[in-house]
Amino acid sequence: MKKYTYIPHTEEDIKEMLATIGAKSIDDLFVDVPKTISPESLKIPESKDELTVRSIVESLAKKNRFLNEMRVFMGAGIYYRYIPAVVYHMASKPNFVTAYTPYQAEVSQGTLQALFEYQTMISELTGMEVTNASMYDGASALAEAMLMTVRVSKKKKVLMAANIHPEYVRTTKTYVTPQDIEVVMVDYDKETGQIDLEDLKKKLDDTVGGVAVQYPNFFGIVEDLKAIKEVLPEKTMFVVAADPIALALLEPPGKFGADIVVGEGQALGNFPSLGGPGFGFFSTSMKHVRMMPGRLIGQTRDVDGKTGYVMILQTREQHIRRSKATSNICSNHAHNAVMAAIYMSTMGKEGVVEVARRSANTAHYLAKALQEKGFKLTFKGPFLFEFVFDAGEDYEKKWKDMVEKGILGPLPMERFFEDMKGKALAATTEMIKKEDIDALLEAIA
Amino acid sequence: MTIFERSKKGRRAYSFPEYDVPEVDLKIPEHLMRSEKAELPEVYEVDVVRHYTELEAKNYSVDRGFYPLGSCTMKYNPKLNEDMSALFRWLHPYQPEETIQGALKLMYELKEMLMEITGTDDMTLVPSAGAHGELTGMLIIRAYHLDRKDYKRSKVIVPDSAHGTNPASAAMAGFKVVELKSSDEGLVDLKELEKELDETTAAIMLTNPNTLGYFERDILKIAEMAHEAGALLYYDGANLNAIMGRARPGDMGFDVVHLNLHKTFSTPHGMGGPGSGPIGVKEELREFLPVPVVRKDGDRYYLDYDLPKSIGMVRSFYGNFGVLVKAYTYILTMGRDGLKMASDMAVLNANYLKKLLSEFYPIAYDKDGKRACMHEFVADGTKLLKETGVKTLDVAKALLDRGFHAPTVYFPLIVHEALMIEPTETESKETLEAFANALKEIVEEAKKNPQSLKEAPKNTPVRRLDEATASRKPIVKWSRK
Numbered sequence: 001m002k003k004y005t006y007i008p009h010t011e012e013d014i015k016e017m018l019a020t021i022g023a024k025s026i027d028d029l030f031v032d033v034p035k036t037i038s039p040e041s042l043k044i045p046e047s048k049d050e051l052t053v054r055s056i057v058e059s060l061a062k063k064n065r066f067l068n069e070m071r072v073f074m075g076a077g078i079y080y081r082y083i084p085a086v087v088y089h090m091a092s093k094p095n096f097v098t099a100y101t102p103y104q105a106e107v108s109q110g111t112l113q114a115l116f117e118y119q120t121m122i123s124e125l126t127g128m129e130v131t132n133a134s135m136y137d138g139a140s141a142l143a144e145a146m147l148m149t150v151r152v153s154k155k156k157k158v159l160m161a162a163n164i165h166p167e168y169v170r171t172t173k174t175y176v177t178p179q180d181i182e183v184v185m186v187d188y189d190k191e192t193g194q195i196d197l198e199d200l201k202k203k204l205d206d207t208v209g210g211v212a213v214q215y216p217n218f219f220g221i222v223e224d225l226k227a228i229k230e231v232l233p234e235k236t237m238f239v240v241a242a243d244p245i246a247l248a249l250l251e252p253p254g255k256f257g258a259d260i261v262v263g264e265g266q267a268l269g270n271f272p273s274l275g276g277p278g279f280g281f282f283s284t285s286m287k288h289v290r291m292m293p294g295r296l297i298g299q300t301r302d303v304d305g306k307t308g309y310v311m312i313l314q315t316r317e318q319h320i321r322r323s324k325a326t327s328n329i330c331s332n333h334a335h336n337a338v339m340a341a342i343y344m345s346t347m348g349k350e351g352v353v354e355v356a357r358r359s360a361n362t363a364h365y366l367a368k369a370l371q372e373k374g375f376k377l378t379f380k381g382p383f384l385f386e387f388v389f390d391a392g393e394d395y396e397k398k399w400k401d402m403v404e405k406g407i408l409g410p411l412p413m414e415r416f417f418e419d420m421k422g423k424a425l426a427a428t429t430e431m432i433k434k435e436d437i438d439a440l441l442e443a444i445a
Numbered sequence: 446m447t448i449f450e451r452s453k454k455g456r457r458a459y460s461f462p463e464y465d466v467p468e469v470d471l472k473i474p475e476h477l478m479r480s481e482k483a484e485l486p487e488v489y490e491v492d493v494v495r496h497y498t499e500l501e502a503k504n505y506s507v508d509r510g511f512y513p514l515g516s517c518t519m520k521y522n523p524k525l526n527e528d529m530s531a532l533f534r535w536l537h538p539y540q541p542e543e544t545i546q547g548a549l550k551l552m553y554e555l556k557e558m559l560m561e562i563t564g565t566d567d568m569t570l571v572p573s574a575g576a577h578g579e580l581t582g583m584l585i586i587r588a589y590h591l592d593r594k595d596y597k598r599s600k601v602i603v604p605d606s607a608h609g610t611n612p613a614s615a616a617m618a619g620f621k622v623v624e625l626k627s628s629d630e631g632l633v634d635l636k637e638l639e640k641e642l643d644e645t646t647a648a649i650m651l652t653n654p655n656t657l658g659y660f661e662r663d664i665l666k667i668a669e670m671a672h673e674a675g676a677l678l679y680y681d682g683a684n685l686n687a688i689m690g691r692a693r694p695g696d697m698g699f700d701v702v703h704l705n706l707h708k709t710f711s712t713p714h715g716m717g718g719p720g721s722g723p724i725g726v727k728e729e730l731r732e733f734l735p736v737p738v739v740r741k742d743g744d745r746y747y748l749d750y751d752l753p754k755s756i757g758m759v760r761s762f763y764g765n766f767g768v769l770v771k772a773y774t775y776i777l778t779m780g781r782d783g784l785k786m787a788s789d790m791a792v793l794n795a796n797y798l799k800k801l802l803s804e805f806y807p808i809a810y811d812k813d814g815k816r817a818c819m820h821e822f823v824a825d826g827t828k829l830l831k832e833t834g835v836k837t838l839d840v841a842k843a844l845l846d847r848g849f850h851a852p853t854v855y856f857p858l859i860v861h862e863a864l865m866i867e868p869t870e871t872e873s874k875e876t877l878e879a880f881a882n883a884l885k886e887i888v889e890e891a892k893k894n895p896q897s898l899k900e901a902p903k904n905t906p907v908r909r910l911d912e913a914t915a916s917r918k919p920i921v922k923w924s925r926k
Binding site: 002004006007008009013014016017018020021022023026028029030031032033034035036037039040042043044045046047048050053054056057058059060061062063064065066067068069072074076077078080084086089090092093094095096097098099100101102103104105106107108109110111113114115116117119120121123124125129130131133134136137138139140147165167168170171173174175178179180222224225226247248249250251252255264271272273274275276277279286289295296297298299300301302303304306308309310312313314315317318319320321322323324325327328329330331332333334335336338341342344345346347348349350351352353354358360361362364365368382384399400403408411415430432433434437 | 447448449452456457458459461462464465466467468469470471472473474476477478479480482483484485486487488490492493494496497498499500501502503504505506507508509512514517519520521522523525527528529532533534535536537538539540541543544545546547548550551558561562564573574575576577579580584587608609610612613614615616617618619622659660662664665688690691692693696697707711713714715716717718719720735756757758759760761762763764765766767768770773774776777778779780781782783784785786787789790792793794796797800801815817819841842845850851853854856870871872873874900902905906907908909910911912914915916919920921922923
């Protein structure tokens with residue numbers, strides 16, 4: 001009998017177990033299952049030893065160019081930031097990695113407390129009262145936020161700024177359309193890159209339940225949340241998709257009266273990993289907490305009066321409310337959220353500001369240097385660590401060639417916006433040094 | 446203690462190189478800049494290590510011991526998977542495709558192998574979890590009917606034994622949900638099904654084996670009835686671990702098949718995620734898949750966004766790639782022979798444990814204890830409650846005291862005092878026997894001294910928690926008081 005390292009059964013075991021059960025063979029246990037295939041016909045390779053598997057996967061890994069071998073000027077929702085060693089070492093601990101949802105709270109206090117602290121930290125960044133224990137990613141978090149505006153307002157139309165990450169908009173449309181919710185796009189101001197307030201006013205009426213903007217938006221421009229909030233009627237839900245590192249420097253949306261703040265959390269100590277898994281964060285006010293999707297952790301006491309943590313308000317969730325639940329979400333991205341909590345603990349109050357400040361200053365220096373080389377910035381609005389510039393008609397080819405020189409250049413925007421041919425979205429993080437900028441300037445000239 | 450209470454102004458756990466870029470004015474309007482810094486902790490590196498080491502020690506996990514949560518497939522998470530996934534950490538989703546050929550090839554090959562295992566014709570790897578896959582699958586079904594101008598199909602049939610995500614996902618996709626009462630055997634009642642099936646039925650969602658651990662033996666008939674009525678059949682893959690190498694959902698007549706890579710394919714559950722929930726479909730549904738789909742053209746792998754009838758995107762980027770690498774590594778390791786062995790031993794383990802328990806604990810829908818189950822089964826504590834006043838919840842807590850994680854409790858809803866037990870193939874005969882002994886001891890204790898069980902657990906980091914107050918007066922973040 002072939003041996004497998006993850007399966008303990010010896011021939012003797014199998015014999016004894018079958019005898020106890022009273023079955024003659026393993027096949028006896030499968031009497032109800034129709035025989036639709038013969039196992040031998042499955043076109044999957046035979047089992048392999050660990051060394052062979054390792055070498056196959058390693059050879060696939062070699063067929064990629066990795067960010068840590070390049071000078072990276074690309075962001076657009078996923079950021080190449082430094083992750084201190086302590087973050088992934090702590091996050092990789094087996095009782096974090098191989099535990100499941102904290103259904104038995106007494107033996108899940110590590111998970112529950114780590115997530116409770118995560119909720120606290122994200123609430124600090126977003127300036128909101130309550131944050132759930134994570135969503136899948138920024139895009140689905142925004143989609144769920146728009147569904148929540150409809151639940152709260154009972155109005156089936158939402159507005160979204162056209163300068164929100166295009167994949168977030170597409171995801172939202174996928175989520176809301178089947179429930180007969182209409183999505184209306186609000187133009188952006190071609191000069192500033194910010195949402196066009198006149199167009200917003202024009203499209204706002206009694207039938208609109210929620211309005212979403214991104215902060216900073218997809219072009220890297222910082223939206224004026226104060227000016228936007230002033231335009232919104234009292235009852236219209238204000239949704240902000242935000243970058244968590246930007247929130248270390250920018251006034252949090254909660255301060256401007258946002259009702260829901262969501263975003264992609266990857267930048268908080270999670271690996272880019274080809275775009276997943278990162279995690280989505282989701283914050284709102286206590287007034288609306290019962291309309292919120294996803295798991296939520298609360299503090300309580302045990303029978304001896306000792307402080308402990310449990311999942312709360314579960315009657316919102318699918319396993320109890322079934323088809324009437326606030327969302328179908330069950331598994332979330334808890335491990336990624338805990339990794340973010342470890343990152344926020346490590347960077348702390350000063351560290352996240354330092355990361356944001358360096359990233360922003362570097363971007364502004366790069367923008368200045370590009371302008372001195374004759375490149376024009378596309379928008380005049382204030383930006384933080386990403387901006388769009390006119391890179392020239394032939395930029396896409398140049399972008400691919402730059403990889404050969406070890407540069408992952410600013411993202412060609414034509415991928416998302418047909419009318420932005422030759423425009424590129426540059427991003428900088430704390431990983432960029434002056435010599436990297438010099439190299440980019442030389443390659444792009 | 447919380448990390449916030451460890452904090453002390455002036456401590457630091459990070460260090461950065463000298464900043465060599467000249468200072469530039471950011472020119473961001475004053476009112477958009479933070480007036481006060483976010484109150485994150487200020488600790489040094491040893492605090493971070495001690496804090497999270499302390500928290501981690503309070504968790505039970507698969508690495509620590511037996512974790513028989515039904516329908517969760519808490520099998521061992523191989524270490525090699527983690528190492529292989531780490532090789533691919535530093536990839537940006539928008540890199541030129543030429544620079545991520547290895548990653549795309551891995552996704553393509555994983556997809557091909559999963560299609561082979563499930564008997565489907567195309568697949569998306571994008572959904573982030575089981576429920577996300579369900580939503581994706583239901584949206585595909587919706588798009589299929591609409592594309593055929595079959596506008597009446599507004600309802601989805603779900604058995605009353607289904608996971609809560611099934612009705613919730615169907616509702617999110619805009620369908621009305623009809624619950625189907627199970628038969629006396631705990632299976633789909635064909636007569637009931639016939640009554641519900643009509644020209645407004647969009648789909649039937651089934652878990653097979655179902656959540657009671659029994660295989661829907663009429664599955665071929667059910668598929669025939671569904672298709673005859675113009676409805677599609679949806680496979681909830683939570684329980685695929687029972688049948689790999691034995692039967693394929695696609696061959697049984699399922700049109701849409703979801704998988705949980707974090708269950709069947711050994712990727713870790715990570716305290717509740719990230720998972721991955723690929724969706725496989727039959728030929729006639731492939732044009733509705735969400736974008737992008739990984740495809741191959743000669744030697745080149747690429748992401749296909751050109752699906753005019755696609756349901757759109759269900760999240761950003763390409764899914765939980767880091768999880769996909771782990772599942773790929775697992776399938777390579779196990780191979781077709783090992784996957785079948787995994788299912789065979791998962792089913793053997795469940796039947797063995799069921800037999801051991803049936804001596805002293807009634808099994809749901811199995812009067813004489815002789816019915817073969819698949820990879821899981823449900824023990825019923827109704828009799829125990831009646832005789833001793835000890836609830837399933839008390840039994841669960843008493844198991845924690847004895848060093849085991851409890852099974853899934855109070856699910857499926859059709860068994861009132863349910864203990865839903867899934868041992869998986871990675872547990873040994875000795876472990877199963879130790880668990881059975883612990884449960885037996887608890888049952889005996891229930892008869893002698895029920896009060897002691899109501900006070901369980903006693904050996905855990907905290908004891909029973911006041912959940913009612915926690916929900917009535919929610920404290921959802923730490924504050925200095």
